[in-house]
Amino acid sequence: MTQPIYIYGNDVLHKKVENLTPHQDITAIVKNMFDTMYKAEGVGLAAPQIGQSISLFVIDTDELSDEYPEAKGVKMVFANAEIVEYSQETWTYKEGCLSLPDFREDIVRPSKIKIHYFDEAWNEYEKEFDGIIARVIQHEYDHIQGKTMVDRLSPLRRQLVKPKLLKRFRQGVSTQYAAINPK
Numbered sequence: 656m657t658q659p660i661y662i663y664g665n666d667v668l669h670k671k672v673e674n675l676t677p678h679q680d681i682t683a684i685v686k687n688m689f690d691t692m693y694k695a696e697g698v699g700l701a702a703p704q705i706g707q708s709i710s711l712f713v714i715d716t717d718e719l720s721d722e723y724p725e726a727k728g729v730k731m732v733f734a735n736a737e738i739v740e741y742s743q744e745t746w747t748y749k750e751g752c753l754s755l756p757d758f759r760e761d762i763v764r765p766s767k768i769k770i771h772y773f774d775e776a777w778n779e780y781e782k783e784f785d786g787i788i789a790r791v792i793q794h795e796y797d798h799i800q801g802k803t804m805v806d807r808l809s810p811l812r813r814q815l816v817k818p819k820l821l822k823r824f825r826q827g828v829s830t831q832y833a834a835i836n837p838k
């Protein structure tokens with residue numbers, strides 16, 4: 656079942672989430688998140704984007720695999736994730752976000768991360784990721800910290816962009832997927 660996507664400016668996107676209780680059944684919400692993400696043609700989706708303030712995000716980077724072969728077949732669930740290490744080295748990539756329609760910006764992020772997380776069956780992992788996969792994970796991880804791409808811009812750029820985005824989204828932005836605009 657697909658869910659409407661909350662657009663930038665809704666409170667749920669701007670506050671830190673609660674951790675899930677380990678071993679709680681998250682199969683239904685995980686399925687809804689994948690359904691919603693595929694319908695909207697995204698490569699990642701975090702629970703706050705469907706109005707749930709819980710520590711859960713999903714990714715499927717397969718559609719990036721023409722440009723980034725390592726993205727092929729990568730479909731993962733991250734519950735109660737904690738990034739425990741970041742590389743010094745960074746790279747820049749033009750990101751987009753389903754909660755920020757028609758907005759793309761160059762975002763600088765560490766190239767490599769180590770992350771501790773659980774999957775939907777509560778298997779525990781600590782893994783290293785790099786390249787485009789580390790990029791998508793960090794974007795979604797920001798959402799569970801109550802942050803978006805806008806918070807990654809330089810202070811000057813953010814000051815310029817934020818009021819314009821809020822104005823546009825409050826007026827009501829049209830998307831190919833069901834969306835909840837901010838008041």
Ligand code: ZN
Nearest residue numbers: 751752753754
């Ligand atoms: Zn996003």
